[in-house]
Amino acid sequence: MADASAPIHPDAAREAAVEKALAALGLDDKTRLLAGQDMWSLPALPAVGLRSLVMSDGPIGVRGVAWSADDPSVALPSPTALAATWDPDLARRAGRLLAQEAHRKGVHVLLAPTVNLHRSPLGGRHFEAYSEDPYLTGETGTGYVRGVQDGGVGTTVKHFVANDAETDRFTVDNVVSPRALREIYLAPFERIVKNAHPWGIMSAYNQVNGSTMTEHRYLQNAVLRGEWGFDGYIVSDWLAARSTVAAVRGGLDVAMPGPKTVYGKALADAVRAGEVEESVVDGAVRNVLRLAARVGVLDGAPPAVGPDDRPEPVDGDALAREIARRSFVLVRNEPVASTGRAALPLDPAAVRKVALSGALARDARVLGGGSAQVFPHHVVPPLDGLAAALPEGVLDYRVGADPNDELVPAEKGFELRAVCYDASGTVLAAAPLHDGTVQWIGDDLPRGVTRETLHSVEITGTFVPRDSGEHVFGTRGTGAFRLTVAGETLYDEVHQVTGSADPGEAFFGNPLERGRTVLTAGEPVEISLRQVPDTLGDDAAIPGVSFSFCHLGPRREPAELIAEAVEAARTADAAVVVVGTTERVESEGFDRTSLKLPGHQDDLVRAVAAVNPHTVVIVNSGSPVELPWRDEVAAVLLGWFPGQEAGHALADVLLGAEEPGGRLPTTWPVELADVPVSNTTPTDGELHYDEGVFVGYRAWDRAGTAPAYPFGHGLGYTTWEYEGLTAAPERVTVRLRNTGTRPGAETVQVYVAPHRRTADRPARRLAGFARAEAAPGESVEVVIPVDRRAYEIWDEEAYDWHFVPGRYEVRAAHSLDDVRLTAAVDIDA
Secondary structure (H helix, E strand, O other): OOOOOOOHHHHHHHHHHHHHHHOOOOHHHHHOOOOOOOOEEOOEEEEHOOOOOEEEEEEOOOOOOOOOOOOOOOOOHHHHHHHHHHOHHHHHHHHHHHHHHHHHOOOEEEEOEEHHHOOOOOOOHHHHHHOOOOHHHHHHHHHHHHHHHHHHOEEOOOEOOOOOOOOOOOOOEEEOOOOHHHHOHHHHHHHHHHHHOOOOOEEEEOOOOOOOOOOOHHHHHHHHHHHHHOOOEEEEEOOHHHHHHHHOOOOOOOOOOOOOOOOOOOHHHHHHOOOOOOHHHHHHHHHHHHHHHOOOOOOOOOOOOOOOHHHOOOOOHHHHHHHHHOOOOOEEEOOOOOOEEEOOOOOOOOOEEEEEEEEEOOOOOOOOOOOOOOEEEEEEEEHHHHHHHHOOOEEEEEOOOOOOOOOOEEEOOOEEEEEEEOOOOOEEEEEEEEOOEEEEEOOOOOOOOOOOOOOOEEEEEEEEEOOOEEEEEEEEEEEEEEEEOOOOOEEEEEOOOOOOOOOOOHHHHHOOEEEEEEEOOOOEEEEEEEEEOOOOOOOOOOEEEEEEEEEEEOOOOOHHHHHHHHHHOOOEEEEEEEOOOOOOOEEEEOOOOOEEEOOOOOHHHHHHHOOOOOOEEEEEEEOOOOOHHHHHOOOEEEOOOOOOHHHHHHHHHHOOOOOOOOOOOOOOOOOHHHHHOOOOOOOOOEEOOOOOOOEEEEHHHHHHHOOOEEEOOEEEOOOOEEEEEEEOEEEEEEEEEEEEOOEEEEEEEEEEOOOOOOOOOOEEEEEEEEEEEEEOOOOEEEEOOOOHHHEEEEEEEOOEEEOOOEEEEEEEEEOOEEEEEEEEEEEEO
C-alpha cells in the first residue's frame, strides 16, 4: 500500500498541475495560448494560474523583449568561438551565465542554441552555429543547454532541421538523403535531446524533402517525439507557420509571433469544423503547459529549478574574457630571426614599440548581425586592450585599411534621440538612442505611445565629425522618409520593398545612400531623419517601427592609409594587423558570395609584412576567410567574433599571460574554389545536398585537396608528447606529457577509421575528445568515452542504424592531420 504521506516527485507534481490546468481550459483559450500574444510572449491565463511566458533571442546573450541598448546584455563570443574551445563544460558555464541574464531580464525561454552545421562556409549564419562536425556540435550544444536549464530557464534548440544557409530560406526545399539526414543533420539534435533534455525545439523556415518543417509530421512527430522521446514544446521560427491544419497535425505547438498567426481563432474554427481533433490541440497545449511548469509560471507546479537551487552567480565580464582567450586559434607561429623565438607570445618587457593597424583594431566587430544581436554595456576593442596592457608609449596605432566601406547605422560622434508624433504633429514621447536605429516591435513602444496614435518618428540630434571631408548619409527600412543634415534636405521620398518572401528583409535589409555633404572635423551639425512607417497596422508581417539613420565617413585613399601603417611598422619591434569582416559580409538574411576579406586588408597585411618580419595578424571574423598572405607573416591568430572583452582577451594571449586555447571547429580553405561543398543557391526552389554524408573534413578527405588549416588544428605556447594509447571499442585512454617550459592545455582528439574502406563511407570521423592540463614536465592521462554510434551507419533499406563490425584504427591526435598515436580495435557485432 502506498504511503500517503510520502512526498510527490516534482515531475509528477508538475504533470498533475499541467493536467489540472488543461482540463479547465476551453477551446478558445487553448488555441489562443498556442498563438502567442505578441512578438516575444505567450498569453497569461489567470483562470488556471498561468502567467505570461517570455522568450528572447540568444545565443551569445539575452537581449530581452526590447531591441535596444536601454537594457544592456552581456555579449559572449560567437558560437564558432565557443565551439573552438572544444570544452562542453565551458559551454555549460556560458549557459549558466545566460540563465542568470534571463532571470535579470524577466525571460523564461532562450531561443538558442543554433546547432545547424557548417555545410558551406558561405552560409550567412555560419558564425551562429558551432561546427562542421555533428559530434562536436552535439557535445557543445549539450553543455550549453544543460547550463541554461541548470538555471531554470528553458532552451529552444534550433533550427530543426537542415537550415544551413540563408538564400531563399523561407521557401527553399532542401533535398537530403535519409542517411545524410540521420548521420549529419539530425545527429546534433539527437545528441542534445537524449543527453541534455531541452525544454524546446524551434522548427525551421525551410522545407525538407517536400514538406515545410513546421508541418513535417515524420521529423517532428515520428522522429523527434517518437524515437527520441522529446517531451518539450516545438515553436515555429518567427512567421514560419503557414497552415493551420497541417502545422498542428505536423507537431507544431506554438506559432510565433502573436497574436496574428495560423493558430488562435483559426485553429479553434478548424476544430469546430471537424478539420482537427481537439485531442491534437490538447497535446500541443500540454507541451506548452509543461514548459510553463518547468520555468515556474504555472501555479501548483514546482519549477524544475527553484531560486535556491540555481548555480552561484557568474561574473559576466570574466567569463566573456575567458571564453574569448580560450577560443582564439593560433594557426601559425613561426620563429623570428631578431629574437630566435616564436613570434608569439610577445615579451611586454622587451618590446619598445608595437605597431598596431587595421580599422577593426579600433572599432572591433564583436558579434554577428541579425537576430543574434545584443547590446553590451561596453566593448573593449583590441586598441584599448593592448594600450592598457602595454607600457605607455609602446603602442603606435594607424588605421591602415578600413573594410567598412558601406553605410552603417550612425554611432560614432552622434548623439541621437527618437521623437514620436501623432498625425497632428504633436509630440507623444521621446527616447534616447544608442545608435541610429529605431526598432520597436509590436507594441513595444515608448511610454505614452500606441500603434493607433503613432504617425511618424524622427531620429534627431547632433553629429560631431571626427574627420573632415565628404560624408555619406542614408536610410534602412521602408516608408516615407525625409532626411536632413546641417539644414539641407538630402532625401524626401517613399521607399518600399516588394517581392521578398523573407520576413527578415525589413530588419536586415541593405542601407541605401540618400545624399552626401562636406563636413568639418569637430564642428557639430544638426541631423534629422523623419519616417512615416508603413508597418504599424495589423496587416504588417511584423507590426511596429524599424528603420535606421545610416552614415559613412570620408574615405581616404587606401594607398595613403597603408603607407602610414607601413612607416609605423618599419621601425617597430612587432607589427600587429587586425583584419576581418563587416556586417554586410556576415549576417542573418543572406549568404556570402566570396571568402575574400573586404576592402584593401590583404594589401595592408602584405605591405606591413614586407617591412617587418615580426608581423602578427589577428583575424576578426566569425567564419572562414581566405588568407592569401598566411605564409608571408610570422603568426596568424583567429579571433572569431570575440564578444565584449575582445581587447582584454587579446592582450592576455598576445602578451603571454594566457595561451590561445582554441582548435578549429571547421576546416579553413586556401580559397573558395577548393571547398568541396559550397553551394547555397537553390535551383527551381530546391537545394540538393548531393554530397550526402561527405560534409566538412569528410568531404575534404574524399576530394584529396589540402586546406589551409585542417579541422582540429591549433597551436599553443608549449609542446606535448603523446606517450601512450590504450584503446577499447567503448573507451580510449591517452597519456601525454607537457614537454615545454610553461603550463598549458592540450585538446586530445580521437578519430576512428574503418580498415575496410568503402566509397560511400567517410575515411574517418571524430569519436571523442578531452582537454588535458599539465605543468612543464608533468604527465597527465585522459579517458575518452567512445559511443556505439561511432561504428554505425544509417541503413536506408532497413531504415534503422546498422552496426558495422570489423577492425578500426583508433587515432589519438592533436588535429585531424596531426596524428600522434594509433591502435587497432576489433569491433564485434
